[in-house]
Amino acid sequence: MAGKNAPPEINASSMADIAFLLLVFFLVTTTMDTDLGLSRLLPPPLPEDMPKPPEIKQRNIFEVLVNSNDQLLVEGEIMQVAELTEAAKEFIANPNDDVKLPAKILKEVDFFGNVEVSKQVISLQNDNGTSYNMYIQVQNELARAYNELRNELAMEKFGKTYDYFLETKDKDKVKAIRKIYPQRISEAEPKNVGGAQ
């Protein structure tokens, strides 16, 4: 039966074992988690002989302070984290042209024409003893204020959310919306009053 032309068959029953071994190896040594996070841009280091920056008017600054007990002081008032987004939104947009809230200047923006853009700056200062959890929550709430405003604006103008333009990479529209609500979060040097080491 077994002639010269018929080579002996290779036993393939151990193939499954080999494949299982490889599979287990890859299961153990690899991870699947995608990296998610809040993206920020740090300010570049300042040269020592830098002239003093021009003072920003008090009405244009939204002061957020976090102490070492993770308590929040916003514009001189104690506040809960849950209320921060609304307060920040009102400050950034200044819908009723309140004299205590930021001033506005006319700016030309693509798609929108001449728009009044508020000169808002959010100043965030934390203590050395503030917990990282709290810091991220505050950053998150502030980012949410901006995102919600941008979404509302995009909805009003284009009928689609800002997130939609981000996902579809419609750069011109994203740029225009960002120009009207630029994210300006300035972080002051942290204080050390809470007794952290």
Next chain:
Amino acid sequence: MSKFNKNKEKATPQVSTASLPDIVFMLLFFFMVSTVMREVDLKIVMQSPEATEIKKLENKNLVNYIYIGSPLETKIYGTTPRIQLDDAFANVKDVQPYIETKRSEVNEAEIPLLTTSLKVDGDTEMGIVTDVKQELRKAQALKISYSTREKVVKQ
């Protein structure tokens, strides 16, 4: 010759295992494609905080990681939060050289795209995080990302 063999107990048909290797190989390729190699062994406690306004980090090759948190082995290293770069503990001063070595490993065109991901434990105090951020500013590594988990929003 009986056409209908009623003696069924004798002949239980065997399940064919010939396709088993194929199935396992399929699984194997799935895992090979969808996962990445584990980068470091964590030596610190890492319970990242939760946030909603988060973005995915795009290119994993262009991300450097800095881990901050209390050491896992408190008997040896104590409980003060420490910085971990790659597989070892480091000081604040080591951050700048670390970023510079990482920078020299990538293409010149890709240097502006380099992102530093800060993986910080939620219970860490901000002091050490601020120190690291100041070092990153000095190293001109300005693009950072605070690593967080996604918060499930209750509607």
